[in-house]
Amino acid sequence: KNAAAIIQESGADALKLEGGDGVFESIRALTLGGIPVVSHLGLTPQSVGVLGGYKVQGKDEQSAKKLIEDSIKCEQAGAMMLVLECVPAELTAKIKEEVSIPVIGIGAGSKADGQVLVYHDVVGHGVDRTPK
Numbered sequence: 001k002n003a004a005a006i007i008q009e010s011g012a013d014a015l016k017l018e019g020g021d022g023v024f025e026s027i028r029a030l031t032l033g034g035i036p037v038v039s040h041l042g043l044t045p046q047s048v049g050v051l052g053g054y055k056v057q058g059k060d061e062q063s064a065k066k067l068i069e070d071s072i073k074c075e076q077a078g079a080m081m082l083v084l085e086c087v088p089a090e091l092t093a094k095i096k097e098e099v100s101i102p103v104i105g106i107g108a109g110s111k112a113d114g115q116v117l118v119y120h121d122v123v124g125h126g127v128d129r130t131p132k
Helices: 002-010 024-032 061-077 089-098 119-123
Strands: 015-018 037-042 081-085 103-106
Touching: 002 015, 015 024, 024 037, 024 061, 037 061, 061 081, 061 089, 081 089, 089 103
Parallel strands: 015 037, 037 081, 081 103
Antiparallel strands: none
C-alpha cells in the first residue's frame, strides 16, 4: 500500500530495496503487485553501520558466494535490475554472467551494464574519506 503510494505520488519508475536475506519476500510481493523493484547488494548505505563502515564487500570466497546467490535470488523474486556497490570487478563480472537482468555498478568495476557516479565522490565534496 505504501509502495504504491510512493510510486504514484513521486512519479518514480521503480523502488530500490537494499539487502538480500529478508528482502526477497518483499521483492516478490511488490513485483506481484505491479511495482518494479531494483535490488541493491554489496555495500548498502542504509546498513553501512552493520557492515563495519564503507568497505569493499565480497572480497573473500564465502561473502562472494553469498553475493552471487543473493543476486540470483533477487532476480528470481522479480527484481528488474541489480545495483552492486563496492564489490570487486571480478565479482561483478561473475554476477553479470549469472543473472539476465541489467547490473549497474557503483564502484564495482567496468564489467557492469552501467555505472553510477556519485557527484559528491567525484568532486570530493562533504566526505572525509577517499572514494575508490
